[in-house]
Amino acid sequence: MSAFRISGFSGLVPRLAKQLLAPYQAQIATNCDLTSGDLRPRSGPKAVFAPVINNDIVSMFRMEKDGNEKWLAWDRDVDVARSPVAGNTSRRFYYTGDGEPRVSDYETATRGTGPYPSGCFVLGVTPPLKAPAISISGGAGAVVTRAYVCTFVTPWGEESKPSPAATATANADAAWMLSNLDTAPPNSGTVTGASRNTPLPGHVEVMLDSVFGLRAHEEITFASVSGMTDLNATFAIHSVNAGTNKIVVPLSTTQIYIAGGTWARKAPHNTHGMIKRIYRTLSTSEATEYHYVATIPAIATAYTDTASDEDVALGEILPSANWEMPPADLKGILILPNGVAAGFSGNEVHFSEPFKPYAWPTAYRQTYDQDIVAIGFTGTTLVGMTQGNPFTITGVEPVTMGGGMEKLGVAWPCMAKRGVASFAFGVGYPAPQGMVIIGASSDIVTNDLFTQKEWSELNPRTFIAASADNRYYCGYTIDDSSLMFVIDKTERASFIRINQRISCIWTDPATGRLYVAAEKKIYEWEGDAGSKLSYEWKSKKFVTTPPVNYGAAKIDADFDVSEAELAATQAAHDSAIAANRAVITQRGMDDGLADPGLGEYAIGGDAMDEIPPLIADSLQFQLWADGALKFTKKVSNNRAFRLPAGYKADNVEIVLSGNVKVTGAVLAETMDGLKQA
Structure with missing residues (x-):
C-alpha cells in the first residue's frame, strides 16, 4: 500500500528535477519561514519611518x-560607518557615495524637518597651502636654524597635514615673527566668469574668486548666474586649476555667461571655531x-614665537606629517575591528590611521591589478571584490x-556592489558562477542549489542584499518585476522566495534588525507580529509504480x-487605523488629481495604509496528479479527510497555502494507510 509523509519542511533546490527532490524539499516556497523545520508564515513588515525623499x-x-530615533535616507548607493572612537556620544558617522566622503553627527544630520541628513562636513581637513613667512627681531643668544609649519584643527579635534615649511637662522632668544599664515578654506564665494565647451565639449570652465580647498x-x-542659467545647479567638479582659480564641471549648454553668480560647497569644511596649531623643529642628538x-585662531595670519627650546621640548610632536584627506572619489567606507577606516577608488584600497577616519596617509594605499567593485571584511581581513x-x-x-595582500587564484567577478553582505564566517557576493563566500575558506556556496544557468536567471546584477542571522536576504529584479529571496546554508530550507518589492535593504549593526524600503517608506522586516504573510509551499513530485x-x-x-x-493582531489593526486617521486629518492622502502624489499610486489609491484583518488564519490543501489539479480543500483542523476516487496517477504533488503553522x-x-505512513 502506497503512502508518503512530509515532516520537516525545506526550501527550493532549483538545480534538481522536481522528482529528484528529497521529500521535505519544495518546488515552490514563497513567504515561508522554515527555520524550525515547520512550515510557518512570515510576519509582515512594520512601517517605522517615511523620510522626505523624491x-x-x-x-x-x-x-x-x-x-x-531618526532615519537618514538617500537615493544613491551610500555606505555609512559609525565612528570607532570610544564614547561617541555625538553619534558621529562617516559616509561615501553621496558626493565626496563626508562626516556628520546626530545634531548636524537631523536639524530641521528633513530630508536627512540635513547637514554634514567634508571628511578630512584641507591643509594650509602657504609656507609661513619668517622675520626676526632682537636676540643675543646662540644661533640656531628652525623650520616652522602650521596645521588646521577642526572643532571636532581633526588635524590637517602641515603647511609647507619655512626655515630661518637666527638667535635662539630672538622674537621669531611668523606671517603669511593661511586662513581657513572658504565654503562659498563668487563666480567671476564661465566659458562653455572649455576645455572639452560638454564641459564649462568656471572662474571663481578662490579654489582653495576644492578638489x-x-x-x-x-x-544667481545670469546668462548661463543652466549653470545654476549642483555639479561634481571635473578638475581644478589652482593657478588660475578655475574649475571645470560637466555641462552641455548653448548659453553664454553674462555676469554674477555664487558658489557653495555641498559638503563644507568644518571651519566654525577652527584653530591653527604652530610647530617648530627641535634638534636632539637622535633626530630633528x-x-x-602654540594654538591661534584660524583667522589669524601672524604669530610671534618667543618660547625657549626647553619649553618647546615639552610640546607634542607633530602627529599629522603624513595625514592626507581621503580621495574625493572614495567609495565603500567601512571601519575594521582595529579602528582603521578603509575604502577604495579605482584599483586602490585606502586605509586611515587607527581611530582617525579623517587621516589617510598615502603610504597606506595598496594597488591591485584590477578595478575594485566593493570591499568588506571578516575578522581582521579585508576582502576586495573586483x-x-x-x-x-x-x-x-x-x-x-x-604585506598581507593575497590574490585569489580564481576569477569570481563581483556582479553587484549592493549585493555584498558580511557574515560571521565570511563576505558573500554574487558572481556569474553563483554566490561566493570569502572567509577562512573560499568557494561558490550555491553549487548545490543552482546551476550557473539557473543562477543567471535571477539577474545577479540587480541584487541588493544584507545579512541577518547569517542568512542572505536579497532583492532582485527580472523583467521589471521585483522579488526577494533568502539563502540559508545552515538549514535544509536553503532557498525561499518572498513576494516583496524593495528598493533598499539594510541590517542595523547596533541591533541586528533587518530593515527594507519600499514605496519611499522604511519597514522593519517581520516587525509586525500582528500580521502574517500568506505562504505557498509545493512539494516535490512523488512518483509511484504502478x-x-x-x-x-x-x-x-x-x-x-x-x-x-491576538493582542499583536489587534495592535496592528488599531495602529493602521490611527495612522490613516492622522493622514486624513493632515489632508495628506494624495488621492486627488491635483495632489503632489499624482502618479505614485494606482487609480483609486492613496497614501493610507492597508488595515490588516483581526483574524486571518487559513490553510488550503491542493492535490495535483499527473500535472492536473484533482482536489482543493480548506483545512481547519487536524482530522484526516478523504481524497477523490476515480483515477490513478503515477505522480502526485501537494500544495499548502495560508498562514497557519504546519508540522507535517x-x-x-x-x-488506515495514514496510520502506517
Missing part, C-alpha cells in the same frame, strides 16, 4: 540618541622633530597590511491562536 530609497541608516569629484552648487608651539579575481588584505596595523489513487490525507497544523498573537502532511491510499 525618489526611491537606495540607502538608509538609523540614528539614535537619548532615546530619539576634483567634490560637489559644488552655483546660484617638529614640536608644538571585476576579476577577489583578494584579501590581512593585518593589524595599516602600515603593515600591504499508478495509484491516493484516497486519504491528513495535515498536522496548529490552528490555535495564542493570546499574544501525510497521504495514503486509505484512511
